[in-house]
Amino acid sequence: MATIRDVARLAGVGIGTVSRVMNQSPGVKTATREKVQHAIEQLKYKPDPIARSMISRRTGFMGIIAPFTTRSFFREVVQGMERAATLLGCQLVLYNVQNTAQRDHYFSDLPMYRKVDGLVILSLTPKDADAQAMREVGLPVVLVDAYSPFLSSLVVKTKDGVSRVVNSLLEQGHRRIGWIADPREEDTVWNKPNDVFQGLQHLWGREDFMVEPECLLTEAQNREEGRKAAFHLLSRPERPTAIVTASAFQAIEVLEVAQALDIKVPDALSVIGLHEDDIAEWLGLSTIQSPMREMGEWGVRHLVAHMENPARSPALFTFEMTFAERRTTTQLAKSWKVSHHYEDTERKRVS
Amino acid sequence: MATIRDVARLAGVGIGTVSRVMNQSPGVKTATREKVQHAIEQLKYKPDPIARSMISRRTGFMGIIAPFTTRSFFREVVQGMERAATLLGCQLVLYNVQNTAQRDHYFSDLPMYRKVDGLVILSLTPKDADAQAMREVGLPVVLVDAYSPFLSSLVVKTKDGVSRVVNSLLEQGHRRIGWIADPREEDTVWNKPNDVFQGLQHLWGREDFMVEPECLLTEAQNREEGRKAAFHLLSRPERPTAIVTASAFQAIEVLEVAQALDIKVPDALSVIGLHEDDIAEWLGLSTIQSPMREMGEWGVRHLVAHMENPARSPALFTFEMTFAERRTTTQLAKSWKVSHHYEDTERKRVS
DNA sequence: TTGTACGCGTTATCAA
DNA sequence: TTGATAACGCGTACAA
Secondary structure, three states: OOOHHHHHHHHOOOHHHHHHHHOOOOOOOHHHHHHHHHHHHHHOOOOOHHHHHHHHOOOOEEEEEEOOOOOHHHHHHHHHHHHHHHHHOOEEEEEEOOOHHHHHHHHHHOOOOOOOOEEEEEOOOOOHHHHHHHHHOOOOEEEEOOOEOOEEEEEEOHHHHHHHHHHHHHHOOOOOEEEEOOOOOOOOOOOOOOOHHHHHHHHOOOOOOOOOHHHEEOOOOOHHHHHHHHHHHHOOOOOOOEEEEOOHHHHHHHHHHHHHOOOOOOOOOEEEEEOOOHHHHHHOOEEEEOOHHHHHHHHHHHHHHHHHOOOOOOOEEEEOOEEEOOOOOOOOHHHOOOOOOOOOOOOOOOO | OOOHHHHHHHHOOOHHHHHHHHOOOOOOOHHHHHHHHHHHHHHOOOOOHHHHHHHHOOOOEEEEEEOOOOOHHHHHHHHHHHHHHHHHOOEEEEEEOOOHHHHHHHHHHOOOOOOOOEEEEEOOOOOHHHHHHHHHOOOOEEEEOOOEOOEEEEEEOHHHHHHHHHHHHHHOOOOOEEEEOOOOOOOOOOOOOOOHHHHHHHHOOOOOOOOOHHHEEOOOOOHHHHHHHHHHHHHOOOOOOEEEEOOHHHHHHHHHHHHHOOOOOOOOOEEEEEOOOHHHHHHOOEEEEOOHHHHHHHHHHHHHHHHHOOOOOOOEEEEOOEEEOOOOOOOOHHHOOOOOOOOOOOOOOOO
16 A cells, blocks of 8 residues: 555655645646656555544544334435435445444444544434533534434424325315324334324314224234224225325225225225335325435435534424325325425535 | 543553553553543543554444445345444445446445445445455455455355245146246346346246246236236136245235135235235235345355455355245245355454 | 645554 | 553645
8 A cells, every 4th residue: 555655755756745736735836746646646546544534533424323224214314314425425334223222322422432523313312411412522413303402403293294184185075084003102212203193193182173083093013903994994884085094004905995895096085105115106105204315315414514514503403294196195285385495505525 | 532641641651551551451550550540531531543543454344335225125135234233343334336337436446445444245246357456455345145256255046046936836736837027127236136037037948847938927017017917817717826926016916816816825826925025024925035134244244254364265155045934825935944054253343 | 836844642662 | 560652644834
């Protein structure tokens, strides 16, 4: 491996000049520059990023702390981060959280070991003490799908999204709306992926929200249960005219039962899934979801903004849910204006 | 941020002693050690990983070059890598390949910038020149789901897997086997995820392989096409008694059509999907697949082995496909012995 | 315009 | 058992 000294020797100049050429600093005679450039190419010289970090105090790495589960939500968000990071020329280091101990360890220790220039935390909420510590050591941190008063955070207005989809349905004349979901998961490691159920509970009792209690099934963890739930909802005389399911799997059952019962979708029955998915795409299922890719992109872009201006004070940002209309609803999308704008940070090379 | 000098000053010792205490080197009087330890805690001293890298020439980072698509295959493999990396105490840096230019750039330049201690390349085949260059600069590299004569490689015996599943079916008395797949994808960026089709073609013409040509449908890219294909296969008088589908989506259609035609699964029809999947799980679909998690784990473990012994010469490793029997086949698993053993590298902290 | 010496924070060597 | 000092490779004042 050639060092800067080798280049200087070969080019017959001082190392300072080589450095200047490498960093495109002004004040180098063209002749000298070319001479040096030639030596650089000849020796295939690449500056050592570690030695460089020694001076600049930056690694060019951005840490991602995320519950790296099989869940498509995390996968999609991380993919959004990847996209933005590639564009911005920095690398992502994955810190995979599998349990609370690991999470706490990352939160308390990672900021101390300065192995990354900044941190994007996904769907995990650091304790106030940890969050403050991160600020104090001057490590830029951004939260995605989580909130801390001490750190810039991005949250999605889930309740709002649920309200909107229900209101859209009401506007279309629907009066009986069914709901099929997995038993609510109370996970201590990461934040609940969504509080759609809370959103529904919130609407509950509102006068114009005429979903019947019996239409709310919360147990549907396997195929048989899902099918039973769908059948239960659709075979009653006063059956719902719209069904929202927590997963595309459950939607499969609803669609099958509807077909068996000769209920036309979307004419006689609207079906809406949660979260974007390969299966939703395949099924032609209309879905409502968090803008996952965009959230990921926002995360790294906003982190870069924080790295460029460390004094920047933490702020709360919100995204709306989005709606993808396919073939299981009609004209529902029109009442949705997709708008999850965020400050567009300038592109910046992190080297 | 406290440095080693601050600690030395506070403890009233030389920096050498502090270093010795930090690295648990022997030859430090207990009294001195405690004095130093006290100073370390008081100043919350953490050694700077960058300065440390300067000496050790290691970063503690492991690079992953992968086509980071939404495909579950890559996701699962990377997850396996994550699991192993966490266990081994090293961090994963994601290098996301989105196009051929980026791929080539990573292959040629990444080994030069010594930002990672080693590289696991997934489903991408570096050119011989690049592979040799990697060896020459002494960067440990391991290929997963790809092969190069110059690098340790892990491949899955796909043809073999297909043969085995077909043979298992033949043993069970099946004589007409259907096949539904997407049009073959010829992707220039990453290796074809599987060459199952090749596997079939390979069996083609063998006397005991009595799948009929008309049973082979290769076009089924959307729901309607898939359903049409399934109907085409199952409605003929001499219908197949077993169907293999390239994706779980297509299996959905087969199962629905079978139900509509009152063909009992698995009694009158065996259905086998490719690749493990949430949907397969939900559907109770029996599947054949590459051992994705294990491949990922093998990748980082084997890379560690190479890092510990840089002289190690490249070798080719093979994994068998695995079979997950669920509710769409019967007793097919018994002829499958799952065996994808690999050398168990010793656990090693990379710090 | 260019060369030199110093410092970044650590580990390793060697003399005390 | 310990402390001083020399690397590691680069950027950058500062002197020439």
